[in-house]
Amino acid sequence: MARLEPLREPPRALEGLKVVELPCLDTMPFLAASMAAKSFADFGAEVVKVEPPRTGSMERVLGPFRDEMPDPETGGLHLYLNTNKLGVTIDLENRRGRELALDLLAPADIVFNPNRPELNEKLGIDWRTLTARFPKLIVVSITFFGAESPYRNLRGGDLVATHMSGVGYETPWHQVTDPSNQPPLKPGGRQSDYLTGYTAAAAAMCALFSRLTNGAGQHVDVGQWFSMISMIRPNLGFYSHETPDSPSFQRLSTRRKMAAQWVYPCKDGWVSFSAGTDRFWRGAKKAMGNPEWMDSELFDTSLGRAAHIDAIEAGAIDWLSTRTRAEVFEKAQAEHVPCFPVYSPAEAAGTEQYKARKFFIDLEHPAAREVRMPGAPCKFTRTPWRIVRGAPMLGEHNQKILGERIGRSDAALAELAAAGII
Template structure:
């Protein structure tokens, strides 16, 4: 049987105009662009948005931000000065031809620009208007910045991560990325609803909701009476039974997940140190004592030897990998999660690819992250603007054309 096609376009025919910056907005619409939607990203014309000029660890590939390269593929760049009347008029024209408008600007910005849902839906009633922000359009915190560490801090994630002591942040922008996925999911649901009913609608996700959603399990326990406290050492959460945590071995660390201590004891040959803890009813009430008794027994093993032994006994465990080790793990190699493309300035670029597989095909990198304003002329022409009018707007600094 031949392999499925390598350019799957499940959202072919859907047009999205995105006022998207930083991570949530670009990541959300990139999911949809990968799926085949025509995503038009509106960008500030003089320098472009933040993500073109910043990258974590100062990582620029031949002068191009790795952060930008990671979350701006398969979309078209239109550079418009939204502070000008002519620029706002052009943006309105583009929105009138869109199925979906996406914004993660601060809530008041789109209203000030006359690009809010009430204004746009009056012109196009079946429009889907999707927004993401730190705290919500109408919330008392709407004026505050929404940023990953801030939301991890405010929602308990940092306070409840790792062993007791100072707060610990997740090692990635988990709130941003989860909020992006939720926003994309909401847009897909709204598109399905519109197909069935003809109705457009406004939808919103917030970083605070995303951060709470990430912690649904812990909050369900807290809300229903659990007294949660971070463990002193070794254990990974406030609510799992032992041995759930990280344990040192002679050449690194392993993770032990949800497995009975009796089974672990059997795998280790029945050490007397574990004999008092074989009763499964003590796995939570004495979890710190169990972890403290178990930890010294594992340090004589190499990581690979211990993993092999534990897996033979059906014990849930894993190596603690750094990024280089993770990419060499057989399961990651099998998944082939890295996409490569050639960028005209950056050259060869490697990023994590679209995270879903489909039996009917796969998603291609159809458009590398675009040069600022690369598609301004093309998109405005599709909206009915003549070359003469586009050239005039460019001379006035209202748009940037390439």
Template sequence: MPDTALHDLRIIELAQGVAGPYCGKLFADLGADVVKVEPPEGDHARRAGPFRNGEPNPEGSGLFLYLNTNKRGVTADLATDDGRAAVLGLLAGADVLVTDMYEDELLTLGLDYEDLRGRFPALVFTSLTPFGRGGPHGSYRGNAFTVYHSSGLGWETPAQQVRDPANQPPLAPGNPQADYFTGVTGAAATMGAIFQRESTGRGQLVDISGQEANANHVRLTISGVVHTPDLVPPRAKANFDFLVPCSDGYVFLTPYNLDHWWERFQQIMGSPEWAASDAFLTAEDRGLNCDAIEPLVHMWSMQHTRAELYQMALDIGIPCFPVYSPAEMMESAQFIDRGFLESVEDPEAGPYVRPGPASLFERTPFNQDGRAPRLGEHNDELVGKPTEDAPVQQAGDRRPAHRRAAGDLPLSGVRVADFGWILSVPHSTAWLGALGAEVIRVESEQRLDLLRTMGLTRGSGGIPGIERSGNFNGLNYSKHGVTLNIQTDRGKELAKELVSRSDIVTMNFAAGVAERLGLGYEDMKAVKPDIIMMSGSPLGQTGPESHSTGWGPTTLAYTTLPYVTGYEGGTPSSMGGAYPDFAIGVHMAFAMMSALRYRDRTGHGQHIDVAMGETVVAMTPEPLLEWTMLGTDPQRRGNRDPHRAPQGVYPSVGDDRWVAISVEDDAMWAGLRSALGDPAWASDPSLDTVEGRQARHDDIDRELSAWTAERTSHEAAEALQAAGIAATPVLDGPELVQDPQLRHRGFFVDIDHPEVGVTASAGIPLWFSETQLHYGSAPLLGQHNREVFTDLVGLEPEEFERLVRDSVIV
């Protein structure tokens, strides 16, 4: 048996498309035995393509092949007794069921959680649906498009590029990103439930709402609505656009946010006189004058190629990445050096290139070598055969003794030394903290987290202060906090002392910084041989471009996602919600829990290298598959979809109010006609097929817009959902915070902060039937210094006080 992280798990995947299969893929590629159950006609991703030479082939769909690596596959007709019996037989030997079927469908089949829990008490039942179970919208139909627009992300996309709101509606990404978010959220939550089972012997329902999984990415907006509502920006452009034109395309460039970046940027521009203006001295000044600065920067940038700008930015350490097409991304020296893009020769699909893994495990790497199953390939092996007995759970708590004593949550007794800052790593450790881990956030007064400093200008309730940042407090709950100057020798020693008492250590320093500080993985392993270390960065810890500097949103340019996202005929577009930082954080949480499970079984720790760019490409396979299988360059198409029509965002009553509608198939088109009152324009028989509707999409859009413009977005969505049509209001931040579905499901949690008081924060986007997550306040700066350094690390009180005076613990 190969040495894989999760080979002792068996997952039954009763799901189609993207969200459920991506969840299953993350397990399968780390060694779990994932059995995919398809209907007799197959997963609809088999019909999505792309196909070799454009010729449909259910065994040669690029998307299906990518999402279903390393799985075994069976078919079952759930409308029959034999089909349902086949699923029950598979569940007898399973640890987890992953399904994207709606609750009402499962109840009809007798395969819902309540039907199964008595028969399979140790089964973790993971449900992935657009709006989750229960609540006023639990039965709403949806897909990646409507989920994205229901979450606040659509409202914010494109970020800082909307100059004409009436003619630039909220925008969806160029691939079903929302489903990938839902899938990885399901994977991370499932790992939490598996850890919980170690203490109780029982499985539970893991209920994932696509809306919540996507709203997780607008956490900063939610914090703004709660803490500083007067400062929540409009959808129209109000700050710098990341997109900067060059002589041969575009880069994402942000030299404006920090003063030292702006100083360096002036130098590479040749120190023009205009850039030294007193009006541009501070980041706040520059933001207020962005419309004056941008044209002047663009006059300079247009004189250079993307490669020239990227190299200049690399040399001086400011965030800049070229906007790559799929063909250009394939030439990336960084991806080539790291072997990230994988060439495949498939007998049905022919040669193509797919993304590599979302993260690199040093000891138990993701592996995609196992081909996706052919339709029904393993029926003879698995269906109707005697199954293994259900996993036997030993009586009592199976965790190590020190973890049993620490508490009853999934990760109780796990200690995390968190050296991360800003967004992605802190979000990953907030997951671990909410699941019960003791997370010790290590900060320094010499280098305050940028989210803390936002409290100085955007303090909660309009009161400035580094403890009053809604963004910091809403991202760093359930943690302890210490301060440590790791630039000093004694500070480095104390960091290692803390790590020697920890299970996991996290960092997102620029590549090479930890090693230069003497805090790299080999240094950590020397003091704690079984340590798990997770490093996050824009492009990874190795490779010729590993020293790149970047925010998540600028790194996005490298991944082809902005290239395929945008209005038809328009420019590449950036995404809302500080994307992709929080998606990266969820992947990190899944990776760390997977490594922890492996260490519990074998005693071996390992290093995990998470490169933002690679993780996003792993969630954006479609452009790369289309280019390498068909040789076509994907085009920006706004809110439309090649497989659905009509689909779009339509105006409704009110200023800049919109409703998102997606007609998935011909049956849903019939429902739309009925909901509209069977108007004469819709009775044309040519519209009864998706091809006919695509051909007349503009005509349909005009008629639909006239209908929606007479209704509020909520009225329109409710009327359409009553007819079984995927539709949702496009929610902005304030509407999101008041959304009845999110409130019903408890997505917002009230946390009592010692300085700010009780306020609402976006919680971890999951719901467990048996486990109550832990939400404690974000720490004050250095709040737990004495507790951690004396009680845990073992400093004598006199030495502690001396190190405080010497600005080591500071």
């Protein structure tokens, strides 16, 4: 009888790439490099995450924690941002530690460095030094304002990038009716950190493709401020090409609601509901039961509806106030009208849509036990996204990487550990 070979998992998209993630040494958390490196690790690249000894990376202390008991091994951000990574501890502010880090970079394809230029230059890990020493290495600087910006050594962060980019200025979108009492807001969490991380990952992939043609590494300069500006690209066109009295320019300048708002109150919360085009208007009429007020000739054209949006919104809210989010969603979707319920994170995690797509995954972790977290951002059929290991314990792979790979002896590692260098 023929012997059946065990089924092998298909390869992942980025297998064979070697990535190093350096720690952010600023006292203010900056998670962009962790997000960028995760993007590579979860698609198969080998990512070695360098953390400061004893304390570890910033995300370890930010939580949320199971049962609200702080533990650097079980924080939710750490568990999510560091899946599939190998973890080592190195004190980059120590000369011998930097020698270890440079040995780690020698075979690497990409390094993500989230530190400000003045600190990198002081430590000798700035992009000019690294690209000169490792000509094939792709050095990705992830800073607040750009490694070569006039603001290069200023501290920024999520709040600063959000508002300097204009994202905060127009948050909430199409909702502001009283600007003096509805100031600009910042989106929840550290969204600009994660967006900057994805921007850095995408830029690093472009540099990898470039290296396929010329064999050379390069410096990739990613700024948090500029990454956030990329979220509102139309605004750059408005400011540079529209006249100051144009509707688009006026809306950006005043923050005032000048068209249909994006979300509306309903019986048990809020829904996003749009009926701007002729097709959506006809669908909305059916979904709402063909009320008489919608037959008014004032609403026959898109221009007419725009001119009388207050009346339309009053009628829509009157109908929405008697229905739940689920009812509105089902009725609108049945008529192909753009609509979605506004959910809390806990509610979103339990929706049928995410269940059907198997978006959330359950992962066993030696310290945190079972953890549920977001899964694949996109799905590949032949080279799938896959979690093969949970987030590393602090210094878990020092022996494997610093010892076996770099060649430090057990005695040398013990001495480095005793000195607080690893």
